[in-house]
Amino acid sequence: MSGEVRVSTLVGQTLAKLGVGHVFGVVGSGNFDVTSTLMNAGIPYTAARHEGGAATMADAYSRMSGKVGVVTTHQGCGLTNAITGIGEAAKSRTPMIVLTADTQAAAIRSNFKIDQDALARSVGAVAERIHSPETAIADTVRAFRTAVNERRTVVLSLPLDVQNGTAADTVSTAVVPVPARIRPDASVVNQLVELISHAQRPVFVAGRGSRGARDSILALARHAGALVATSAVANGLFNGDSHNLGISGGFSSPLTAELITSADLIIGWGCTLNMWTMRHGRLISPGTKVVQIDVEDSSLGANRQITLGVLGDSSLTAADALEVLRTIQPAAAEKYRTEQNALAIKQSARWRDVETPDLSTATSIDPRLISRELDSILPADRIVAVDSGNFMGYPSQYLAVPDEFGFCFTQAFQAIGIGLYTAIGAAVAQPDRLPVLGAGDGGFLMGISELETAVRLKLPLVCIVYNDAAYGAEVHHFAEHHRQEELASVSFPETDIAAIARGYGADGVTVRTLDDLQPVREWVAAFRDGGQDRPLVIDAKIASDGGSWWLAEAFQGH
Numbered sequence: 123m124s125g126e127v128r129v130s131t132l133v134g135q136t137l138a139k140l141g142v143g144h145v146f147g148v149v150g151s152g153n154f155d156v157t158s159t160l161m162n163a164g165i166p167y168t169a170a171r172h173e174g175g176a177a178t179m180a181d182a183y184s185r186m187s188g189k190v191g192v193v194t195t196h197q198g199c200g201l202t203n204a205i206t207g208i209g210e211a212a213k214s215r216t217p218m219i220v221l222t223a224d225t226q227a228a229a230i231r232s233n234f235k236i237d238q239d240a241l242a243r244s245v246g247a248v249a250e251r252i253h254s255p256e257t258a259i260a261d262t263v264r265a266f267r268t269a270v271n272e273r274r275t276v277v278l279s280l281p282l283d284v285q286n287g288t289a290a291d292t293v294s295t296a297v298v299p300v301p302a303r304i305r306p307d308a309s310v311v312n313q314l315v316e317l318i319s320h321a322q323r324p325v326f327v328a329g330r331g332s333r334g335a336r337d338s339i340l341a342l343a344r345h346a347g348a349l350v351a352t353s354a355v356a357n358g359l360f361n362g363d364s365h366n367l368g369i370s371g372g373f374s375s376p377l378t379a380e381l382i383t384s385a386d387l388i389i390g391w392g393c394t395l396n397m398w399t400m401r402h403g404r405l406i407s408p409g410t411k412v413v414q415i416d417v418e419d420s421s422l423g424a425n426r427q428i429t430l431g432v433l434g435d436s437s438l439t440a441a442d443a444l445e446v447l448r449t450i451q452p453a454a455a456e457k458y459r460t461e462q463n464a465l466a467i468k469q470s471a472r473w474r475d476v477e478t479p480d481l482s483t484a485t486s487i488d489p490r491l492i493s494r495e496l497d498s499i500l501p502a503d504r505i506v507a508v509d510s511g512n513f514m515g516y517p518s519q520y521l522a523v524p525d526e527f528g529f530c531f532t533q534a535f536q537a538i539g540i541g542l543y544t545a546i547g548a549a550v551a552q553p554d555r556l557p558v559l560g561a562g563d564g565g566f567l568m569g570i571s572e573l574e575t576a577v578r579l580k581l582p583l584v585c586i587v588y589n590d591a592a593y594g595a596e597v598h599h600f601a602e603h604h605r606q607e608e609l610a611s612v613s614f615p616e617t618d619i620a621a622i623a624r625g626y627g628a629d630g631v632t633v634r635t636l637d638d639l640q641p642v643r644e645w646v647a648a649f650r651d652g653g654q655d656r657p658l659v660i661d662a663k664i665a666s667d668g669g670s671w672w673l674a675e676a677f678q679g680h
């Protein structure tokens with residue numbers, strides 16, 4: 123029909139108009155047209171080597187850019203390849219669109235036929251689809267609105283027969299209203315202020331839901347005499363504050379854990395206070411009052427019993443509470459924000475400032491030692507991504523980040539192997555920062571195909587591979603109850619990861635001692651001069667730590 127446009131074109135143009143930021147994917151026949159439309163509309167596209175890589179790249183991009191990332195896949199197997207990354211994004215409540223082809227409803231014998239909607243829902247994503255040519259634009263707008271306004275990962279299926287249909291071009295009318303921020307009820311704010319005013323050792327713990335609320339929360343903390351900390355995913359939010367404890371939970375230094383445990387009031391700001399952030403509740407002492415502020419009622423008290431739940435935006439809640447607190451307490455209270463605590467925090471709130479024995483051998487380096495040294499060598503303006511495994515506390519605690527957009531922690535699904543994907547997506551989102559990856563040898567080798575993507579993109583990406591030739595978490599977790607020969611399932615011969623990296627076109631260096639870090643210093647010098655356009659893989663042959671300090675905490679949740 124004259125004047126009508128293919129549905130695949132309408133969907134791509136609608137997403138472009140609504141403001142998606144970047145597309146990652148693997149293109150096949152089913153998603154070729156819609157991906158081309160997005161590219162023609164000016165949306166940057168990154169071709170990944172595997173859909174699993176593309177999904178996590180889009181996730182990391184969304185988290186670090188503030189824009190909606192898109193992953194595009196072929197129907198059936200393309201979607202299943204991406205499902206772990208989709209599950210991570212969904213469990214992290216990342217606003218993201220999975221734009222996937224689907225088989226025709228009548229193609230019941232197609233090799234690609236699966237129940238894509240059920241698959242999406244099984245990992246916590248929202249299943250949406252383009253139902254007909256006439257509803258294509260409205261269906262796309264609904265999917266985007268759900269992703270942005272409800273902070274959900276949405277799998278938008280495009281059946282092939284519907285894609286090939288045509289409909290009127292009304293893309294120019296597509297719009298998603300911005301939701302109003304939730305202001306807390308005044309009576310609940312009064313209850314919150316009463317708890318704050320009576321507390322002598324208050325601690326504020328902020329999660330990812332408090333991004334954008336830093337100044338409001340800090341203003342309240344300073345007036346209330348509270349220390350501040352973050353969950354792992356919000357690491358860096360309170361940088362620069364004299365009473366910032368850093369990460370609360372399994373990664374906490376002894377001092378941070380001690381000060382949180384001594385609190386008589388803990389307030390979670392956009393933070394679910396889950397088992398990792400609160401060490402299975404052990405950071406909450408008997409008698410400590412617990413408050414949660416969140417924009418979702420279902421999150422309040424979801425992980426533990428709380429004294430008070432506040433439904434509201436973190437920034438608005440903090441501002442309202444401060445206004446009320448000033449009426450009953452005009453001057454700022456010292457309480458927990460003492461000079462003594464500020465000095466102690468400055469000296470030992472971070473693990474890199476805590477003295478530890480050197481576990482290095484003649485052929486392997488203590489992971490704490492190399493992490494501390496690399497923190498000094500690498501430029502401070504960085505964005506750190508972390509894979510999962512026994513090693514993960516080292517880059518998380520030893521590598522400082524400039525702010526909450528300098529740390530990308532894709533750990534909600536606890537999947538190893540997605541760290542490299544995370545680093546690439548984060549690097550695309552923050553191109554002016556040095557991307558740094560912390561990964562174990564198992565996870566890095568699992569996802570190593572995307573190293574070619576980093577090389578192709580000319581990313582100056584530093585990959586620190588904590589190489590103990592094993593799935594270290596399992597080695598340490600099961601060693602006590604199993605014979606050595608039984609650990610063969612999680613132990614491997616030594617692999618020359620630096621050589622493999624060079625085969626992909628990256629620079630590679632093997633590190634067994636601090637002296638081996640000289641090539642890293644030279645690489646960084648070239649980076650500072652603007653002459654570095656290829657990744658560096660540091661194959662760090664690490665000494666056994668006997669099981670990292672946070673590992674026992676993590677496995678208690680299994």
